[in-house]
Amino acid sequence: MPNRNGFTLIEVMVALAVFSLAVLALVRLEGATARGAGLVEETTVAGLVARNVALDALTGAEPPPAGLVTGSEANGGRNWNWTRRVSPAGDPRVVRIDVAVQDLRGQTRGSVTMIRPPTPPAALPQPPGATPTPNATSTPPGGRR
Numbered sequence: 001m002p003n004r005n006g007f008t009l010i011e012v013m014v015a016l017a018v019f020s021l022a023v024l025a026l027v028r029l030e031g032a033t034a035r036g037a038g039l040v041e042e043t044t045v046a047g048l049v050a051r052n053v054a055l056d057a058l059t060g061a062e063p064p065p066a067g068l069v070t071g072s073e074a075n076g077g078r079n080w081n082w083t084r085r086v087s088p089a090g091d092p093r094v095v096r097i098d099v100a101v102q103d104l105r106g107q108t109r110g111s112v113t114m115i116r117p118p119t120p121p122a123a124l125p126q127p128p129g130a131t132p133t134p135n136a137t138s139t140p141p142g143g144r145r
Helices: 009-059
Strands: 067-075 078-088 095-102 108-116
Touching (some): 009 067, 009 078, 009 095
Antiparallel strands (some): 067 078, 078 095, 095 108
16 A cells, blocks of 8 residues: 555645635625625715704704705715605694705615704793893802803
């Protein structure tokens, strides 16, 4: 019986085939991870754009008009199209503000819904004897700051 030292050519070829399959699987996994990270970033930025548009409508001095408004905004190095719909919320004290953000391919990537009063808030009345002064600072009791 001959003494065998080392591997046969067939054994080396099978080992290389198994190794190459494992490397291909790792390369595909890396590609999927990179695509997933890009999608997460895109969704996050689109959500921020939706929130910014909704907050503009929420914090404006005048309430937004009812109906559909569209626009575009640049954020995160990309251009985004947004749609804002203001509609009754079922309670006459509030309106519903729905914002959807689409990428340039038209796919919705982020959305947000907020509510706000349909009319501007009334100014708070001044206490009796108080005179309104712009940029006034108040002194706490005891006269110290």
